[in-house]
Amino acid sequence: MLKSNLFSQIKRQILPKLSSQVERWSGAEIPTLYYSKLGAFQQIEHELPQLTVPYRPTPWLSNTHAHLLYFDMIRKNNVQLEYDQIEQLTMQDGGVTAIAWYGKHLPADTPTIVMMHTITGSPDSMRELVKDLHRYTGWRVALCVRRGHGNLPMPVGKFCLFGSPEDLREQIAHIQTSYPQSTLYGVGSSAGTSLLVRYLGEEGEQSPLRAAFALCPGYDLETGFDHLHRFYSRYMAKKVLKTFVHPHVSVWQSKAGFKQLIAQKELSQLHRSYFEFAGYTSYADYDQAINPIHVFEQIKVPLMILNAEDDPVCNIRNFDPYKDRVRELDHVMVVTTKKGSHCGFYEGMRNPEAWSTKLMADFLKLQHARILKEEKTSKVKAS
Numbered sequence: 001m002l003k004s005n006l007f008s009q010i011k012r013q014i015l016p017k018l019s020s021q022v023e024r025w026s027g028a029e030i031p032t033l034y035y036s037k038l039g040a041f042q043q044i045e046h047e048l049p050q051l052t053v054p055y056r057p058t059p060w061l062s063n064t065h066a067h068l069l070y071f072d073m074i075r076k077n078n079v080q081l082e083y084d085q086i087e088q089l090t091m092q093d094g095g096v097t098a099i100a101w102y103g104k105h106l107p108a109d110t111p112t113i114v115m116m117h118t119i120t121g122s123p124d125s126m127r128e129l130v131k132d133l134h135r136y137t138g139w140r141v142a143l144c145v146r147r148g149h150g151n152l153p154m155p156v157g158k159f160c161l162f163g164s165p166e167d168l169r170e171q172i173a174h175i176q177t178s179y180p181q182s183t184l185y186g187v188g189s190s191a192g193t194s195l196l197v198r199y200l201g202e203e204g205e206q207s208p209l210r211a212a213f214a215l216c217p218g219y220d221l222e223t224g225f226d227h228l229h230r231f232y233s234r235y236m237a238k239k240v241l242k243t244f245v246h247p248h249v250s251v252w253q254s255k256a257g258f259k260q261l262i263a264q265k266e267l268s269q270l271h272r273s274y275f276e277f278a279g280y281t282s283y284a285d286y287d288q289a290i291n292p293i294h295v296f297e298q299i300k301v302p303l304m305i306l307n308a309e310d311d312p313v314c315n316i317r318n319f320d321p322y323k324d325r326v327r328e329l330d331h332v333m334v335v336t337t338k339k340g341s342h343c344g345f346y347e348g349m350r351n352p353e354a355w356s357t358k359l360m361a362d363f364l365k366l367q368h369a370r371i372l373k374e375e376k377t378s379k380v381k382a383s
Contacts, residue, residue, distance in 0.1 A: 027310070027339035028056040034323055039330030040302045047366055050359050057339040058352040064310040067341035070352075081127040086145070088152065089174060095147050095156040097167050098123075099174065102130050103140035109181040111368055112140040114172060114209060116192030118343070119161055119236065120243045122150035129189060129357060136361035140182065144171045146195075148244045157251045159244050160278040161271065162221065162290055163195035165202055172208060183371065185364045186212035190314065190343055193217035193305075194292045200303060201295025211302040211367035213360045216343050218314040219322060220293040225268035227315035236313075237267040244277075252277065296332075297325070303332050304363050306356055308340030335359075 031051055035041040045052055061067040084104040089097050100123040103110070113133055117126050123143060130141045145152065146167065148159040175184065186209040188196030193214035200207055218224030225233065241262060245252055252258050257276045264270040275286035288294065309316045319334065326334050337345070346352035 027062055028054040029338045030054050032336045033333065034326045034336070035333035036327055036330055041304075041333045044333065048359070048362055050355075050362060051335065055337045055340070055345070055355050056347055058346045058348060060349075061341075061344070061346055061352065062339060064308075064312050064339070064341045067310075067339070067344045067346065068312065070346065071341065071344040075128055076125055079128040079131060081131045083123055083130075083143075086123055086150070089171060091147075091156075091167055091170055093156055093158070095158055095167070096152050096154070097147055097171060098145035098150065098152055099171060100126075100130075100143040100145055100150075101140070102143070103134055106138075106140050108179060109183075110140050110179075111137070111364075112142055112175060112179055112182045112184050113137070113364070114175060114184055114186050115141055115143045116163065116168070116186070116188040116195045117143060117145070117149065118189050119191035120149070120239050121189070121192065124150070126189070128354070129187075132354060132357040133187065133361055136358060137365060139185075139364075140179070142171075142175050144168060148248070154248045154251055157248075157255070158277070158279045160290065161240065161274070162191050162198075165195065165199050165290075168195060168199050176208060183368060184209050185367070187215070187360060187364075188212070188217070189215045190217075194221060194290070197292035197299070197303070198290065198295060200301060201292065201298040204298050205300040207301050209301060210371055211364060212304075213363055214303060214305045215356060215360070216307055216311060216314050217292075217305060217318075219296075219318045221271070221291040222287055222293075224314065224318050225266075225271060227317050228267060229312040230266075232313050233267045234265055237264055237270045240267070240270060296322075297329060299329075299331050301331060302367055304360075305332065305334045306340075306345075306359065307334065307336050308342070308345065309336055309338050310340065311342045313342040 030053060033051060061070055084101045086098055086100045089099065091097060115130065123145060126143055130143060134141050146163045148154055186196050194217065196212055196214055197217065200209065200212060245262060255276055257273060261270065261274055264273060272283055275283045278286055280286035280289065307314065307316055307319055316336065326332055345354050345356035347355045
């Protein structure tokens with residue numbers, strides 16, 4: 001009897017306090033939302049309950065660097081997924097891109113998620129997001145692989161760290177031709193968000209992507225690396241050179257900026273000096289053509305953005321200049337969490353899963369349900 005009372009007291013008084021302390025220590029908080037109360041997201045807090053309860057990070061990943069290490073070095077290498085096909089595409093100028101397909105067997109009218117990968121991403125590095133998004137939605141995924149990524153050949157001396165909107169248009173046109181009955185949605189991860197947002201802004205109301213989700217963007221490319229943690233700056237600069245430059249020296253060595261480029265140690269310096277390799281005559285021309293912030297306000301389809309306040313790569317300070325403006329835009333919503341690191345957002349103890357991917361899937365499914373409802377209403381009115 002005494003033992004039973006003791007256990008009961010522990011359960012009622014001690015465990016809730018302990019749980020509360022663990023949540024505070026791990027950074028569990030309700031997400032902060034930035035959006036217009038009059039635009040496309042005005043009902044979002046009622047439609048997506050996930051946004052009204054705390055995101056509870058995996059306690060043993062509460063440190064931002066541990067979280068990122070788990071995502072980048074452990075999780076990526078342990079996810080098993082075999083793509084249906086990695087289809088190489090030849091662009092109009094002879095360059096080579098690809099589409100990594102997953103879910104090709106699905107019915108023709110199944111929605112397709114058009115995915116844009118990270119700065120040195122590949123089909124292998126994106127397996128977790130592809131697999132989980134397919135699992136949560138049941139939809140087809142088309143990963144748009146950029147020039148030089150995933151060991152693609154480099155027949156034309158041109159690559160862009162943040163992708164080419166022109167190449168993406170050709171890739172999306174191919175996806176539309178392959179599945180003309182499929183409704184398309186966009187997802188960008190890290191550097192892939194720049195390409196996604198740039199494309200959405202340029203396309204405006206003509207965008208074939210009916211809604212989109214951007215995971216951990218850096219916003220303005222001109223200043224986005226200013227707050228990058230130095231370790232990651234050097235690590236990523238080295239990885240960029242290893243991925244795109246060293247394997248194709250015969251292609252690049254004739255360019256005037258080759259020696260300057262391979263001497264760069266910081267990502268910000270590399271970014272400002274490689275414009276010639278992206279096909280531009282000056283950094284100013286490159287920035288005007290690639291930087292998503294120049295067309296950010298022209299987006300006309302629902303776009304949800306997610307950032308973590310402890311992100312050591314795409315620092316939350318990059319978002320500061322745009323907080324007030326986002327609250328005035330009809331089609332853009334930004335969600336921030338206290339923890340999550342860079343593209344991690346894991347929750348759960350034994351087998352952590354990405355909270356962000358569940359949010360992504362629920363948001364896209366919500367938008368698809370709206371579209372189907374609108375189409376049904378239009379048919380009824382027409383009849």
